[in-house]
Structures are given as C-alpha cells and as structure tokens.
Amino acid sequence: MNKRKNRDLIKLKGIKKVYHLGQVDVHALRGVDLVVKKGDFIAIMGPSGSGKSTLMHIMGCLDTPTDGTYILDGMEVHNLDEDNLAEIRKKKIGFVFQNFYLLPRVSTEYNVALPMIYNRVPYGERKEKALKLLEKVGLSHRIHHLPSELSGGERQRVAIARALANDPDIIFADEPTGNLDTKMGAEIMEIFKGLHKDGKTIVMVTHERYIAEYAERIIHIKDGKIEDEEEL
Amino acid sequence: MDRGFLTELIRAAIESIRINKLRAFLTTLGIIIGVTTVIAVVSVIIGVQKKVTDTFSSIGADVIYIQKYPWVMGARRKWWEIRKRKDITFTEYNALKKYSTTIKYIAPEMHSRVSLKRGNKKVEAVEITGTTHILPKINQQYVETGRFLSEDDVRYRKNVCVIGTDVAENLFPEENPVGQYLKIAGNKFLVIGILEKKGNIFGQSMDNVAVIPYTTYQKIFGSRRSITIVALAENKDEAIEEIRWILRHVRKVPEGKPDDFSINTSDALIKQWNELTRSIFLVMIVVASVALIVGGIGIMNIMLVSVTERTREIGIRKAIGAKKKEILVQFLIEAVIVSLGGGIIGILLGFLLAKLSSIFANLPFAMPIWLVLLGFLFSSLVGVFFGFYPAKKAAELNPVEALRYE
Ligand SMILES: Nc1ncnc2c1ncn2[C@@H]1O[C@H](COP(=O)(O)OP(=O)(O)OP(=O)(O)O)[C@@H](O)[C@H]1O
Numbered sequence: 022m023n024k025r026k027n028r029d030l031i032k033l034k035g036i037k038k039v040y041h042l043g044q045v046d047v048h049a050l051r052g053v054d055l056v057v058k059k060g061d062f063i064a065i066m067g068p069s070g071s072g073k074s075t076l077m078h079i080m081g082c083l084d085t086p087t088d089g090t091y092i093l094d095g096m097e098v099h100n101l102d103e104d105n106l107a108e109i110r111k112k113k114i115g116f117v118f119q120n121f122y123l124l125p126r127v128s129t130e131y132n133v134a135l136p137m138i139y140n141r142v143p144y145g146e147r148k149e150k151a152l153k154l155l156e157k158v159g160l161s162h163r164i165h166h167l168p169s170e171l172s173g174g175e176r177q178r179v180a181i182a183r184a185l186a187n188d189p190d191i192i193f194a195d196e197p198t199g200n201l202d203t204k205m206g207a208e209i210m211e212i213f214k215g216l217h218k219d220g221k222t223i224v225m226v227t228h229e230r231y232i233a234e235y236a237e238r239i240i241h242i243k244d245g246k247i248e249d250e251e252e253l
Numbered sequence: 254m255d256r257g258f259l260t261e262l263i264r265a266a267i268e269s270i271r272i273n274k275l276r277a278f279l280t281t282l283g284i285i286i287g288v289t290t291v292i293a294v295v296s297v298i299i300g301v302q303k304k305v306t307d308t309f310s311s312i313g314a315d316v317i318y319i320q321k322y323p324w325v326m327g328a329r330r331k332w333w334e335i336r337k338r339k340d341i342t343f344t345e346y347n348a349l350k351k352y353s354t355t356i357k358y359i360a361p362e363m364h365s366r367v368s369l370k371r372g373n374k375k376v377e378a379v380e381i382t383g384t385t386h387i388l389p390k391i392n393q394q395y396v397e398t399g400r401f402l403s404e405d406d407v408r409y410r411k412n413v414c415v416i417g418t419d420v421a422e423n424l425f426p427e428e429n430p431v432g433q434y435l436k437i438a439g440n441k442f443l444v445i446g447i448l449e450k451k452g453n454i455f456g457q458s459m460d461n462v463a464v465i466p467y468t469t470y471q472k473i474f475g476s477r478r479s480i481t482i483v484a485l486a487e488n489k490d491e492a493i494e495e496i497r498w499i500l501r502h503v504r505k506v507p508e509g510k511p512d513d514f515s516i517n518t519s520d521a522l523i524k525q526w527n528e529l530t531r532s533i534f535l536v537m538i539v540v541a542s543v544a545l546i547v548g549g550i551g552i553m554n555i556m557l558v559s560v561t562e563r564t565r566e567i568g569i570r571k572a573i574g575a576k577k578k579e580i581l582v583q584f585l586i587e588a589v590i591v592s593l594g595g596g597i598i599g600i601l602l603g604f605l606l607a608k609l610s611s612i613f614a615n616l617p618f619a620m621p622i623w624l625v626l627l628g629f630l631f632s633s634l635v636g637v638f639f640g641f642y643p644a645k646k647a648a649e650l651n652p653v654e655a656l657r658y659e
C-alpha cells in the first residue's frame with residue numbers, strides 16, 4: 022500500500038465540546054487528541070452517545086469545539102466563523118451520512134452537481150463531472166431518477182458521488198452502512214476501499230466491527246475520550 | 254455572485270414554489286389587491302385628468318368670468334350670504350369697459366334654454382346666448398360658415414342668430430342654413446352663420462346652441478336676470494385685481510367687507526380638481542399599503558413555513574459548503590418571485606379594471622409604462638422586505654442542528 026503518507030492532515034489537541042441543555046452541561050467530548058495523516062483510513066467506534074458524531078462534525082468543520090486546537094492541513098480552524106468553515110467544507114471535505122441526506126425533489130445528477138454549483142463550476146463541466154462520478158459508483162443508468170426511486174444502497178452511492186464532487190482531501194462518513202443490509206453495506210465499503218486506494222483520506226464512524234475492519238486504524242471512543250487505538 | 258449561480262438559485266426557488274402552487278397563490282392575494290388598486294386607480298385618474306384638461310381648455314384657460322356666484326365654494330363663504338348678492342348687470346359691464354386698462358376684450362353673456370322651431374321641425378333645450386360681436390375673440394370659437402354677429406346687429410337689435418352644428422343638422426338637414434329662418438321663442442330669426450363644432454364635454458353636446466345679439470335677447474327674454482361678463486386680458490392676475498377694484502367701487506362694497514361678486518377662472522376649478530385627486534390618491538395609498546402590508550405578512554408567513562419545512566435541505570446545502578449569504582439569497586429570491594407573481598397578476602387585473610371603467614365611463618384610457626414598472630417595483634420591494642426575516646433565519650441555522658432536524 023501507498024506509504025507516502027507522512028503529511029499530517031488533521032491535528033486535534035484537547036478538543037472539548039460542551040452542550041448546554043438548560044441547567045445541565047452535556048460534555049460530549051472531554052479532550053480528544055488525534056492525528057490523521059494524508060491517505061489514512063480511520064474507523065471510529067464506540068457506544069451510542071460516546072461523541073463519535075460530535076467529533077466527526079468538528080473534524081468536518083460543520084461545528085466548532087468549545088475548547089482545544091484543531092489544525093487542518095496546516096491551518097488553524099477551531100476559531101473560524103461559519104462562512105470560512107463553509108468555504109473549507111466546500112473545497113476540502115466531503116460528507117456521507119447514515120440517512121443519505123439527498124435533496125428529495127431533484128435528480129440524482131443534480132444532487133451530485135450541487136456542491137459544484139456552490140463551487141461555481143460551469144454547467145458543462147459539472148455535468149460531465151457528475152456523470153463521471155456516478156459512473157464511478159456504478160449508477161450511470163440512474164442519473165434522472167429521484168432519490169425516492171432508488172434503493173438505500175443506491176442512495177448512499179449517490180451521496181458518495183456527491184461527497185467527491187469538489188475533489189475533497191477527506192471524506193467523513195457517519196455510519197454510512199447503518200441503514201443498509203449486509204450485502205449493500207459491503208458494496209458501499211468496497212467503494213470506500215477503492216477511494217482509499219486512490220489516495221483519499223477517509224474517517225468513518227461505525228458500530229460494526231466487520232465494517233471497521235475495512236480501515237487501517239480503529240479509534241475506540243468512550244464518554245467523549247479516546248480510549249484505545251488499534252492498528253490493523 | 255455570477256449569473257450561472259444565480260440561475261440555479263432561481264431554479265431552486267421556482268421548484269419550491271411549484272410544489273406549493275395553491276399556497277403561494279393564496280399568499281399573494283394581498284399583493285394582488287394592493288397592486289390592482291394602485292394600477293386601476295392611477296390609470297383612471299390619469300384618464301379623467303386628460304378629460305378634465307380638455308374641458309378646461311374648452312372653458313378657456315385665460316378667460317375671466319365675472320358672475321354673481323362662484324364656481325367653487327370656498328370654505329369661508331356662506332351660501333346664504335351669497336344668495337343675497339345683487340345681480341351683475343350692464344352697469345358693471347359698462348364700468349369695466351370704461352375704466353379697465355388691462356382687459357383686452359370684454360363681452361356680456363346672457364343665457365336661456367329654449368326650443369327652436371322651423372316649420373314642423375323642432376330642437377329642444379337649445380342654449381341661447383345673448384352677447385356682442387366681441388365674444389369669439391374671447392372664447393376662441395369662430396364661425397365655420399357665414400358670419401358672426403356684427404356691431405350693427407347688436408346696435409339695431411336685429412333678429413339674427415349664429416347656430417351650433419347640432420341645431421343646423423336638426424333643423425336644416427338638407428340645405429345650407431345660412432340665409433334661412435327659424436323661430437326662437439316664437440320670434441323669427443335669420444341664420445347668419447354656423448359655429449365650429451366643439452364636441453362633447455362630460456357627455457353633453459356643446460353644439461346645441463344659438464348665439465344672438467344681447468339687445469335682441471333682452472327684447473325677447475327681458476333683462477331681469479344676472480348676466481355673466483367674460484373678459485380676456487394680457488395678464489390675468491393683474492386684470493383680476495383691477496376688476497375687483499372697479500367692481501367694489503361700482504357696487505359700493507364697504508371697506509373690510511368681502512366681495513359680493515365672483516371672478517371665476519379655470520384656475521379655481523383646477524385647484525378643486527387637484528384637491529379631489531389628492532384625496533382619491535390618499536385613499537388609494539391607504540388601501541394599497543394596507544393590502545401590501547397584509548400581503549407582505551402573508552409572504553413572511555409562508556416563507557417561515559417554507560424555511561421550517563426545508564430545515565433539512567438547508568442543512569444539506571450548508572454541509573456541502575453553502576455560505577450564509579447564499580442561503581439568504583436563495584430564500585429572498587423565492588419570496589420575491591412569489592410577490593412578483595402577485596404583482597404581475599395585480600398589474601393585469603388593474604389593467605383590465607382600468608380598461609373596463611374607461612369604457613363604461615367614456616373616459617380616455619391611459620396605462621403609462623412607469624405605472625406598470627411601479628407595480629413591479631412595489632411587489633418586488635414587498636418580497637424583499639418581508640422575505641428578509643425568514644431568509645435571514647434560514648441563513649443563520651446551525652448546520653448540524655439543521656441536518657438533524659426531523
Ligand atoms: N445539540 C446537542 N445538544 C445537546 N446534547 C447533544 C447535542 N448533540 C449531541 N449531544 C449529546 O452529546 C453526546 C454525544 O453525541 P453524539 O451524537 O456525538 O454521539 P454518537 O457517539 O454519535 O452516538 P450514536 O452512536 O448514537 O450516533 C450525547 O450524549 C448527545 O446526547
């Protein structure tokens with residue numbers, strides 16, 4: 022496997038996240054230190070409510086930490102405002118969610134093209150790219166379908182194609198197989214495996230051991246802290 | 254933002270409106286009513302204005318009418334005092350003729366409505382004017398064929414008349430009336446001329462008339478009634494001041510008392526007309542603004558619902574990199590399209606309404622381009638103004654919470 026991965030893409034130090042629920046403070050993250058190198062494929066596991074999604078949202082610049090430092094590709098991002106974070110998400114990050122989160126009323130092709138619209142990619146170019154990506158996930162025969170006309174596995178493949186639209190550095194996937202049966206889940210994981218081979222950095226949250234084993238490294242998290250790391 | 258991107262936002266907005274067509278239409282009712290009101294009322298006022306301007310020019314913008322009663326009641330004047338005024342008579346006419354230095358032309362006018370006969374033909378309610386040979390110089394209405402009254406006609410109380418085209422057509426359908434005879438109140442008159450056609454004013458023909466020497470008029474109709482003195486001057490305002498001064502002397506109005514006569518000009522009518530239009534405009538502005546505000550609140554409401562319904566969508570757009578401004582603009586565009594749609598319907602309805610009223614009220618129709626643009630402007634401004642808060646709300650949504658929204 023490709024072993025040129027010495028560049029630190031993500032550097033987390035002492036990341037904390039506190040939610041204020043009325044009088045109660047919920048400590049979702051209690052000081053996470055983590056380094057993700059370029060080309061890594063990491064799985065995050067842990068019990069429900071342990072802070073996996075919260076950590077992923079912060080790493081994906083969807084959210085900001087209450088405390089701690091986050092250096093993404095050499096740039097401090099923990100203090101950035103929403104629009105700057107949006108710019109980073111647009112250029113560097115792709116998301117895949119358990120519930121797919123496709124726009125329900127537009128075609129497969131349009132869903133894939135959407136990030137390129139915000140990235141001001143010209144019409145012809147983004148159409149071409151969308152078709153190429155859909156081909157890559159094996160859906161070139163479904164470009165005019167609405168999400169409701171697709172199976173769960175197909176929807177997730179559309180979501181993966183969309184995540185790749187602006188050629189991000191990192192893909193974050195929050196339980197990408199959580200709503201899929203074993204066979205479909207395996208198909209999705211094969212796609213991730215391919216992406217990793219192509220050099221994409223992938224951070225994935227999962228509950229399933231066999232899914233996590235597609236990664237190179239498993240991070241175990243409990244009560245908002247990293248409990249254990251295992252190299253595979 | 255570049256054009257391609259904006260096109261996409263507009264497409265997204267139209268898509269979202271299409272899904273809730275009926276809801277969007279109901280929301281725009283207020284805007285439709287508001288814009289319809291503005292377009293229809295302004296158009297009708299412009300039409301009436303045209304009509305009125307024509308009328309005033311036929312009255313003669315510069316003609317001074319000296320009469321017992323005013324055309325327009327001022328707020329200070331009391332009608333019972335005006336009723337007690339002395340008649341305007343030839344004493345005043347002669348005094349003005351003798352003393353005025355500013356009046357260029359002056360003529361008396363006496364009026365009656367009688368029927369005219371010729372053989373077994375008859376015209377009802379013809380307006381008879383008794384005057385002098387000077388009148389055409391003042392009211393600018395000249396004869397078309399034949400001649401007008403002469404000084405001698407007046408001096409010798411001749412039974413001659415100049416008739417309007419209506420009278421000519423009704424009594425002399427086949428021949429030239431000039432040189433023929435007709436009967437006014439049982440008296441035989443020689444027709445010496447036909448007046449130029451004047452047409453209708455406020456639905457009434459101005460050509461059902463006959464003009465005779467005032468001396469002859471007095472012989473037939475007596476001279477008990479108050480007369481009208483018409484005058485033309487180089488400088489109207491100066492002349493009016495002088496006329497007042499002369500008349501107050503002749504009529505012995507004590508110092509400090511108000512005039513007991515009226516000097517009427519089209520100015521006073523124009524002023525009253527302007528006051529009337531101003532109050533119509535005011536009512537219209539109130540109605541239109543209430544409707545537009547109601548419409549705007551409707552739009553705000555539908556947009557808030559839309560933002561809530563599409564929280565997930567907003568979250569998705571943000572997750573893939575949409576900035577606050579981009580979300581804001583998307584929802585603003587949606588609000589503006591909805592209200593602009595209402596505006597367009599309002600413009601069409603207002604156009605229709607104005608057209609119908611112009612047909613039924615026999616008024617000229619006017620729909621200037623600025624009025625249509627005003628309709629567009631108003632409706633889109635309402636969209637921007639009332640759409641801003643919901644759009645801002647959408648833009649400010651937290652991405653994670655928006656994604657999680659069920
Ligand atoms: N917006 C929020 N407000 C308050 N508490 C929150 C919020 N989001 C998450 N939490 C809390 O933070 C903790 C961590 O949540 P998180 O979603 O990261 O867990 P998770 O590990 O992804 O769980 P799961 O496996 O069920 O998805 C939980 O206790 C959760 O209730």
Ligand SMILES: [Mg+2]
Nearest residue numbers: 073074075195
């Ligand atoms: Mg989670």
